[in-house]
Amino acid sequence: MNERYLREMAKEVRKDILRAVHSAKSGHPGGSLSAADLFTYLYFAEMNIDPKNPADMERDRFVLSKGHTAPGLYAVLAEKGYFPKEDLLTLRHAGSYLQGHPDMKHTPGIDMSTGSLGQGISAAVGMALAAKLSQKAYRVYTLVGDGELQEGQVWEAAMFAAHRKLDNLVVIVDNNNLQIDGTVEEVNSPYSIDEKFRAFGFHVITIDGHDFTQISDAFCEARKTQNVPAVIIARTVKGKGVSFMENQVGWHGKAPDGSQLEQALVEIQDSGYGKGGTSE
Amino acid sequence: MTTEENRIATRDSYGATLVELGKQYEELVVMDADLAGATKTGIFRDVFPDRHIDCGIAECNMMGIAAGLAASGKIPFASTFAMFAAGRAFEQIRNSVGYPHLNVKIGATHAGISVGEDGATHQCNEDIALMRTIPGMTVINPSDDTEARAAVKAAFLYNGPVYLRFGRLPVPVFNDPDTYEFKIGKGVVLREGKDVTLIATGLEVYETLLAAEKLKENGISAKVINIHTIKPLDKILIAEAAGETGKVVTVEEHSVIGGLGDAVCSALSELCPTPVLKIGVEDTFGESGPALELLKKYGLDSDSIYNKVKVFLEL
Numbered sequence A: 001m002n003e004r005y006l007r008e009m010a011k012e013v014r015k016d017i018l019r020a021v022h023s024a025k026s027g028h029p030g031g032s033l034s035a036a037d038l039f040t041y042l043y044f045a046e047m048n049i050d051p052k053n054p055a056d057m058e059r060d061r062f063v064l065s066k067g068h069t070a071p072g073l074y075a076v077l078a079e080k081g082y083f084p085k086e087d088l089l090t091l092r093h094a095g096s097y098l099q100g101h102p103d104m105k106h107t108p109g110i111d112m113s114t115g116s117l118g119q120g121i122s123a124a125v126g127m128a129l130a131a132k133l134s135q136k137a138y139r140v141y142t143l144v145g146d147g148e149l150q151e152g153q154v155w156e157a158a159m160f161a162a163h164r165k166l167d168n169l170v171v172i173v174d175n176n177n178l179q180i181d182g183t184v185e186e187v188n189s190p191y192s193i194d195e196k197f198r199a200f201g202f203h204v205i206t207i208d209g210h211d212f213t214q215i216s217d218a219f220c221e222a223r224k225t226q227n228v229p230a231v232i233i234a235r236t237v238k239g240k241g242v243s244f245m246e247n248q249v250g251w252h253g254k255a256p257d258g259s260q261l262e263q264a265l266v267e268i269q270d271s272g273y274g275k276g277g278t279s280e
Numbered sequence B: 001m002t003t004e005e006n007r008i009a010t011r012d013s014y015g016a017t018l019v020e021l022g023k024q025y026e027e028l029v030v031m032d033a034d035l036a037g038a039t040k041t042g043i044f045r046d047v048f049p050d051r052h053i054d055c056g057i058a059e060c061n062m063m064g065i066a067a068g069l070a071a072s073g074k075i076p077f078a079s080t081f082a083m084f085a086a087g088r089a090f091e092q093i094r095n096s097v098g099y100p101h102l103n104v105k106i107g108a109t110h111a112g113i114s115v116g117e118d119g120a121t122h123q124c125n126e127d128i129a130l131m132r133t134i135p136g137m138t139v140i141n142p143s144d145d146t147e148a149r150a151a152v153k154a155a156f157l158y159n160g161p162v163y164l165r166f167g168r169l170p171v172p173v174f175n176d177p178d179t180y181e182f183k184i185g186k187g188v189v190l191r192e193g194k195d196v197t198l199i200a201t202g203l204e205v206y207e208t209l210l211a212a213e214k215l216k217e218n219g220i221s222a223k224v225i226n227i228h229t230i231k232p233l234d235k236i237l238i239a240e241a242a243g244e245t246g247k248v249v250t251v252e253e254h255s256v257i258g259g260l261g262d263a264v265c266s267a268l269s270e271l272c273p274t275p276v277l278k279i280g281v282e283d284t285f286g287e288s289g290p291a292l293e294l295l296k297k298y299g300l301d302s303d304s305i306y307n308k309v310k311v312f313l314e315l
Helices: A003-024 A029-034 A036-046 A067-080 A085-090 A119-133 A152-163 A184-188 A193-199 A212-224 A258-270 B010-024 B042-047 B059-071 B082-088 B090-098 B127-132 B145-157 B204-217 B235-245 B260-271 B291-297 B302-314
Strands: A061-064 A140-145 A169-175 A203-208 A230-235 B028-032 B052-054 B075-081 B105-109 B138-140 B162-165 B188-191 B196-200 B222-226 B229-231 B248-255 B276-281
Touching (some): A061 A119, B059 B075, B059 B082, B105 B145, B127 B138, B196 B204, B196 B235, B196 B260, B204 B302
Parallel strands (some): B105 B162, B248 B276
């Protein structure tokens, strides 16, 4: 793992997210930013994929079960070369292939259409099952929100995944602790998330979702897990990287205006590693 | 016209045809939600245990898994009762299967009031209405064993989502398996007539044929069309028949709201405005009872059809 490279890439991804959501005048920056480091690691370090052959049957799959954070996924796909970066600014525009929620029919690199919460994880389980049935080696990753855990279908899928011993499946929980109506424990607490997944038969790994060393170790551990599916519970900060968005529920589904975008881009550029930043 | 003795439930046709296809096509997988004995996918499980996936009592998850399997090159037949497929899992079918237009086949058994003794919670009279609103969804409601077998094969060979509706009640086999040809979206004229066109689907096709025979004995000449595919609808055939006969009656074991009757009315209002009588389950829930008694009570047997058509033609 080249941590410096990933940190730099994650900055670009965060800037892409904010520019796209600003251009759309709507969208979901908070959860896209909380998962930005996870998106970056998956597409630039973890998954076996080829942007030139997005339909390769042997490729690893990613399902964004928390589909509203499509801007984060689009950003890594564009950075990876699935489609031109400038198209990110067409997000949510009429006629654009970059829909408000992922659309596998029209967007290169999108493995499953998602957006209605709780459904993506089932599709990911189906993909992992297909690999087992066909004795294929590909792995399947799915990102779910912590609020999304309130959907019963998540647990239907979890029960089935463990029952079928889908050790080629990795569920990642973006545990940013916020949902539209408040904190997750205020609205309808999913805690303790780790104990629930353990009870459902998963190998549970809990990490800081913004620390690439921990992220890398977690995916390595998941890869070594046999006979049971793995879940990585990533503790994250909603709006991560932009001071006025961090931990603010109001930035779940709101676009920054021009001056807010300017400030956000500067903050991201100046943060952590990179030019003038602290070294590894 | 038929052998009254030879009665087969279309759910049996479904299970048997899956086995037939399974022998030929490795990519076919069959899913169920703890109803393999009732949906008849158990027949497939006995032959291909590795390709039968029982999801347990979790229909929404089953539809999502089916989507994932289809996205990975499998051709899944997801099976449960119509109520729990079209009803409970409507939104999963809409968003995870319909929107990405994935190659998932939904085998929905125990449709309609002829479920019988289980009563209203299990009698789905709304599934056709629900499924036909989904863009790109094909909706097929076979009338007998011959047609059901052909429909399952056609659905398998077609690339895209298909909703297949099957019944629990054994019904007469009247389509000749040696000559019958099935084409998705093509209606079948079973009988010519000039006074009225009777358009039926599913197990009501046979009841409608009986009604037409009785109408003939009373001097009324009825054309009978079997519409096995409700979507895409054979609008041209229906409009031409309406033009020929001037009056149309639709017959379905489904709510009169949103099913075949409404699909026909919608087509005719555009192409050939014609008075239409819709025969089906009125705006009500069903109840427990033997299937044949219920069909009579809810006005869906041949005598009821005959009486309603006679009154309609006298208007």
